[in-house]
Amino acid sequence: MSVSPHLTRRGFVLGTIGLSTAAILSGCATKGTETKGDATNGGGTPAAAAITLQSSLSDPLPKKALESIVAAYPGDVTLNTVAIEQFRAQLSTYLTSQNPPDVLTWYAGSVARDYAKNGYLLDISDLWVEKGPAASYSTALKELSTSDDGKQVFMPTNYYWWGVFYLRSSFKKWGVSEPKTWEEFIALCDTLKSKGVNPLSNGVGTTPWMASGWFDILNLRVNGAAFHRELLTGKHSFDSPEVRKVMDYYTQIVPYFDPNMTAYAWQDAVTPLVQGKNAMYLVGAFISQNITEGDPDDLDFFSVPVIDQSIPVAEEAPTDGYFASAKTKNVESTKAFLGYLASAEAQQKFIEAAGSSNLPTSPDVDVSKFSPLVQKGLKTLADADQITQFFNRDSSDALQTTADAALTKFLAKPQEVDSILKEWQAAAQRVFNS
Template sequence: MIMRPAQLPTSAITRRSLLLGGAGLGGSFLLSGCIGGGSTPSTSSSGSASGGASTGVALTLQSDLSDPKPKAALESVVKGYTNNPVTLNTVATEQFRAQLSTYLTSANPPDVITWLAGSVARDYASKGLLLDVSDMWTGDGACAKFSPALKALSTGDDGKQIFVPTSYYWWSIFYRKSAFEEWGVKPVTSWDDFMGMLDTLKGKGVYPLTCGTGSTAWMASGWFDYLDLRINGAQFHRELLAGKHSFDSAEVRKVMDTYATLIPYFDPKGRSYSVQEAALPLANKKAAMYLIGAFVTTYFPSNMQDDIDFFSVPTIDPSIPSAEEAPTDGFFASSKTKNPAATKDFLSYLASPVQQQAYIQGSGSSNLPTSSEVDTSKFSPLVQHGIKLLSETKEITQFFNRDSSDALQTTADTALTKFLDHPDQVASILKDWQTAAQQVWNQ
């Protein structure tokens, strides 16, 4: 449902729905005309890698897609797979998360499991619990045409691919085109030009930036993630969140010093806004820009949809490869599966363009397909812009807690919201952050 800004409720979006893309772009916005020529996507086993795969092998898919529409969409996709019988078990999200480790370490684990790209998948892979699906990423494999950034995101610490991504969405700096025209500003690509634009907007009596860090404190991590990506790069960022670097380090201090330069440009009410409420000043042209996921479009009425656009967080150090936050969903498989060939055949089916398209349409998902062969010709210009952004970036990261853990996210919430209120205390904040983070890593 698209909310009108004047009616934005404070509880309409949860942390879970944000990080898993549940708020989304809305079925009518993202999926209108999604299937070329108005045709209905096939749910046959088209796209499966049946060559050499065993048939008649019973498989199990464990899913946390328990909301009615995603659940029904996945059921429909699974029903269309005819090479082998598949039992689909759907478990409520929180129960699923609590039991995930048990699934993988049991004597008879599910063959395929829904999950997210990021640190948790890599951690399970490092323990030998996930099936090596590297052959799906080469030759004529189902993932061979996915972008290099998606391949890197799906790769374990040993260089093997252990994840099959099937959908994702993007973060960027969103704005209203008509507002930029009124204020005489344009999207920029360099940090110096960005800071100059912030000064220009502030001089016009506009809050250059909005950010809802009140009841949704994790929103403060958006700017932290991007500044770290632009200053230290994606590899450092992942290593930092994995405990290989200290939050109380010169590299992170540089990130925070840069973050501090943005604080005077934020709408001060943002410290009391939720993620959704912070869209109100953007809609009313009281604020100019919002660093957020593409789901922000659902916060605006339909007559504003064509007025929304975005640009990437500008480059700070040109020597650092480009990187974008793109929370990514998909599947991994148990290394204990009794028939790897049949399991990979099913994964190939799930990853095929036909089934990605069928699931997106059936679920009303906000996410974009990972396959470049999905027909996107009827997607909105904004979504096409998002696809182009993600296809051209060198690296894809997730969001703070996806690249680390929910427990580490809590340490970030505490540190970053305190920093927004007291940037002069950055030294002690970073020291405390590292202490809290170390406790999480030592658990």
């Protein structure tokens, strides 16, 4: 479920300023930690039956952090970690199998809603009622976690922001600073290119969804959050004048991308940024987990500048967490574990151990203890008028596939944008009609 088009920063961030990783990670499959004992679901019900957690958090630090959280849980949980792209491809199979994992990592919003519509997700509404572990969560988070029939089916545990990340030391070396307008941004790209630096890093090889990051933010800047959400639910055409205008701005920045971007996954594109070969990277705050050397305060970011002053400022803040299979044979144990993951203690420990720049959803976590980068991220979201998720989170994984095909083709042949948009709309229409 996407955030309501009328949800403002007060409805999302100030309601969750006490909210406060990323599931967009990769790595190798492994079996994790198993611990045994007794637990309760917060209502005093024994919950000692064994359950399985299927996780896509496979980068070393988040993986290790989740292992430690599971190990500290006084119940019997087996953790299985799977690389993100494999997890994404197999998620439907997990949920439709006769013996699915009890709990799975993934996303709030329309993705969870779509699985719930098909009857795959466990109703955990009782965890959201008075005295439940999620009872103090914001209305916005509850909305994101609610299915079309009004049941809560998701437990959000963290969210993060997207921005244009860079290294302060590199900007200082090149004698440049953060741009405040779109014109200044283009001028900055020109300056950097004249110095032999690739202005923009990107990784659209095995992670083609990265091309949607720029599409999302440019659509938010050109047409606004309401249009963006409506477009992703089939109410507008990808072959419309509004989207064509978005692509005009996208075309402006194509010459500034690293020419090797099609050979990179998103993680690979971090390396030339750290090496000073590339200057900036529009990416989620999860990038901080892939910069493990040097001064941790060297990493900084700015928002893509406003293009149209009449358009309310929107930022992307994808929300992650866990849902459970409707087929779980251990409902009480599953709910007890979800309640544990929802706790301030578990979230604080996970974010610190993961070296994450994510923001916790529990209002009881003390966010003042987090890094200056996270504090800046909080302010960015607090200053935004609207909050969105990410392309597939505000639409579906099926529509994301159409975006991957269209936008990677566009990056290779921007002069063919007209035919690409026509093809994109035809592909999207097939998704909406299916």
